[in-house]
Amino acid sequence: MIFDEFDPKEDKIFRLIDNEGQVLNASLMPDLDDEIIVKAYKEMLFARVADEMAVSYQRQGRMYTYPPNMGQEAIAVAAGLVIRHEDWLVPVFRELGTWLAKGVSLKEIFLYYMGNEAGSNFKNAHHVLPFSIPIASQVQHAVGIGYSIKLKKIDEVAFTFVGDGGTSEGDFSEALNFAGVWQVPVVFTIQNNQYAISVPVRSQTKSINLAIKSYAFGIPGIKVDGNDFFAMFLAYKEALEYARAGNGSVLIEALTYRKGSHTTSDDPTKYRDKGEETEWAKADPIIRLKKYMDHKGIWKEDETALIEQYRTEVDKQFEEAEHFTPYQLEDVFQHTYVDMPDDLRRQKLEYEQFLTWKENRK
Amino acid sequence: MTLVQAINNALDIKLAEDESVVVYGEDVGVEGGVFRVTEGLQKKHGVERVFDSPLAESAIVGAALGMAVSGLRPIVELQFDGFTYPAFNQIVSHVARIHNRSRGLFKAPMVIRFPYGGGINALEHHSESPEALYAHIPGLKVVIPSTPHDAKGLMISAIESDDPVIFMEPKRIYRAIKQEVAEGKFTIPIGKAKVLNEGTDVTVVAFGAMIRECQKAMVMTKEAGISMELIDLRTIYPIDKETIINSVKKTGKIVIVAEAPISFSVGSELVAIVNEEAFLHLEAPPKRVMGFDTIVPLAKGESFYIISPERIFYEIERTVNF
Numbered sequence: 001m002i003f004d005e006f007d008p009k010e011d012k013i014f015r016l017i018d019n020e021g022q023v024l025n026a027s028l029m030p031d032l033d034d035e036i037i038v039k040a041y042k043e044m045l046f047a048r049v050a051d052e053m054a055v056s057y058q059r060q061g062r063m064y065t066y067p068p069n070m071g072q073e074a075i076a077v078a079a080g081l082v083i084r085h086e087d088w089l090v091p092v093f094r095e096l097g098t099w100l101a102k103g104v105s106l107k108e109i110f111l112y113y114m115g116n117e118a119g120s121n122f123k124n125a126h127h128v129l130p131f132s133i134p135i136a137s138q139v140q141h142a143v144g145i146g147y148s149i150k151l152k153k154i155d156e157v158a159f160t161f162v163g164d165g166g167t168s169e170g171d172f173s174e175a176l177n178f179a180g181v182w183q184v185p186v187v188f189t190i191q192n193n194q195y196a197i198s199v200p201v202r203s204q205t206k207s208i209n210l211a212i213k214s215y216a217f218g219i220p221g222i223k224v225d226g227n228d229f230f231a232m233f234l235a236y237k238e239a240l241e242y243a244r245a246g247n248g249s250v251l252i253e254a255l256t257y258r259k260g261s262h263t264t265s266d267d268p269t270k271y272r273d274k275g276e277e278t279e280w281a282k283a284d285p286i287i288r289l290k291k292y293m294d295h296k297g298i299w300k301e302d303e304t305a306l307i308e309q310y311r312t313e314v315d316k317q318f319e320e321a322e323h324f325t326p327y328q329l330e331d332v333f334q335h336t337y338v339d340m341p342d343d344l345r346r347q348k349l350e351y352e353q354f355l356t357w358k359e360n361r362k
Numbered sequence: 363m364t365l366v367q368a369i370n371n372a373l374d375i376k377l378a379e380d381e382s383v384v385v386y387g388e389d390v391g392v393e394g395g396v397f398r399v400t401e402g403l404q405k406k407h408g409v410e411r412v413f414d415s416p417l418a419e420s421a422i423v424g425a426a427l428g429m430a431v432s433g434l435r436p437i438v439e440l441q442f443d444g445f446t447y448p449a450f451n452q453i454v455s456h457v458a459r460i461h462n463r464s465r466g467l468f469k470a471p472m473v474i475r476f477p478y479g480g481g482i483n484a485l486e487h488h489s490e491s492p493e494a495l496y497a498h499i500p501g502l503k504v505v506i507p508s509t510p511h512d513a514k515g516l517m518i519s520a521i522e523s524d525d526p527v528i529f530m531e532p533k534r535i536y537r538a539i540k541q542e543v544a545e546g547k548f549t550i551p552i553g554k555a556k557v558l559n560e561g562t563d564v565t566v567v568a569f570g571a572m573i574r575e576c577q578k579a580m581v582m583t584k585e586a587g588i589s590m591e592l593i594d595l596r597t598i599y600p601i602d603k604e605t606i607i608n609s610v611k612k613t614g615k616i617v618i619v620a621e622a623p624i625s626f627s628v629g630s631e632l633v634a635i636v637n638e639e640a641f642l643h644l645e646a647p648p649k650r651v652m653g654f655d656t657i658v659p660l661a662k663g664e665s666f667y668i669i670s671p672e673r674i675f676y677e678i679e680r681t682v683n684f
Contacts, residue, residue: 117462117463120465121466123467129431130460132456134455134456137420137424137451137456140423140452141427141456143421143424144425144428144431147428147434148428149432151410151434170418171452174420174421175421175424178415181415181416334466335464335466337503337525338525339523339525341600342553342600
């Protein structure tokens with residue numbers, strides 16, 4: 001298991017290709033067909049295009065606050081390739097590629113960020129929880145799901161994500177502690193994208209890295225180059241197998257860089273310098289995988305045309321979301337309870353009577 | 363049965379009947395909980411379904427939500443009222459909301475149970491009555507039994523509810539009341555109050571441990587020739603407005619008895635309901651006999667804080683004679 005070879009205590013980083021797409025460790029390279037690699041690249045590209053367009057829609061005032069995923073596509077797409085239909089995804093909001101792989105539609109994601117909860121009903125995606133906004137609170141849900149899986153003795157695994165900032169929250173530690181004690185099948189990923197809004201990871205922790213936190217809870221941990229698709233893929237593959245075999249949970253720190261802002265509401269130029277951005281740009285996961293494919297000669301498509309096609313697709317889904325049935329009063333009340341209390345019915349009725357009065361007044 | 367035994371019995375019945383039910387929390391397994399509510403359940407139903415968790419309230423509740431969305435019906439114990447606050451974020455941000463957030467795709471059929479209230483000379487954070495905090499949160503149901511019979515029936519309903527239920531157990535009467543409780547399964551609907559005593563002069567509304575104090579006060583009201591209607595709320599949310607309003611329409615007077623701090627409380631809500639729905643029937647100002655807006659004092663000062671039957675009688679008499 002690569003987890004044994006890359007000890008977080010020694011601050012080793014598991015990496016398989018360099019920034020130029022050159023293979024660093026051929027013996028560990030995952031055995032992936034060229035088609036899969038091309039597919040992964042396309043998914044990363046699609047996520048990037050969708051993300052850039054989402055930011056632009058937000059700037060046009062057609063969508064509310066949006067958290068960009070740019071730069072973190074290798075993590076999401078690698079997880080998306082490994083995660084199976086029956087596995088659970090307990091996300092935050094920076095795993096676009098994984099949601100898409102699980103069957104969540106872009107339309108739903110857009111709908112959510114347009115302020116409509118209907119976007120959180122991932123009815124075509126199997127075992128995907130809605131986005132969780134309170135930081136790190138979702139990782140505990142994955143642990144509970146893990147307990148269900150273990151109790152029912154079924155072949156499923158829960159994948160959950162948290163940011164580097166989230167590791168400072170008590171919920172993160174509590175969840176990992178429970179996961180360790182209960183020995184449940186959960187794959188934890190810390191997306192260490194270097195910043196929690198404006199606070200750099202060095203102001204977030206005194207630990208030499210975030211993967212080392214696994215030591216405290218008695219589970220394996222590994223620090224992976226999160227911009228290296230192959231390294232992420234192998235880490236996830238081994239994590240899935242480890243969890244499925246009944247060994248319990250693992251913690252993956254995926255070292256990456258958030259290219260955009262935290263959300264469309266903040267301004268990274270205030271807390272990041274250009275030099276850092278330029279340095280990290282060299283490690284961009286999409287460029288690296290493209291360079292790898294070029295070396296191997298397995299990329300044969302017209303990328304410009306492909307991007308154009310993606311843009312059309314994204315636009316189509318965005319417009320579908322824009323034209324979604326307008327929010328109804330019913331939507332406010334319907335799902336607060338499974339079994340709606342009479343008083344809620346009455347509150348709704350009173351408001352309807354007010355609306356009728358207002359209508360007749362015109 | 364005592365209240366402790368009745369809840370134990372309800373858990374036992376549901377554990378036996380429904381394999382998706384799991385019971386856990388700090389100390390609930392081997393020891394059977396600090397109040398022994400879960401005693402014997404681990405032995406009977408196994409360590410996989412009745413177990414001790416690490417000590418972390420947020421994770422106890424957060425993990426339960428994960429279990430609930432993935433097909434289990436977890437019943438978690440938080441050891442004391444004042445210890446539920448570390449789990450507040452999970453309860454409010456996730457347990458109460460997952461059904462709404464997912465537009466009905468996921469449900470949270472889970473019970474969060476904990477002992478509450480004062481009167482047992484406990485340490486700090488062990489005597490609080492946070493029912494209004496939880497009743498204020500859309501998406502939650504809040505249940506408080508006052509007798510062993512009700513505790514059993516309400517607990518079974520709570521476990522079977524597809525909505526999350528905060529189940530608050532009046533620790534002061536855990537073992538103070540013994541009652542014949544039917545063997546086997548029965549349920550009491552959530553959201554229905556119970557008229558314990560019919561009367562015509564004043565409506566007294568209470569719940570939990572305060573019911574017993576009100577019953578003691580009733581002995582005094584009888585002697586004083588006051589006909590007191592006593593209502594046990596049983597469910598804090600959804601609150602049974604109908605029973606309260608009908609009673610106040612009959613008596614014209616209401617006294618509310620509860621342990622929690624008086625401001626922004628269940629008492630406040632009941633006064634608002636009565637004012638909105640039965641204002642013209644009122645013959646005296648509604649009265650709340652409740653805790654001070656102070657921290658619950660430690661044992662030596664608790665007697666000032668705890669509501670005595672005398673104080674209840676005193677306020678009832680003043681209201682009736684208004």
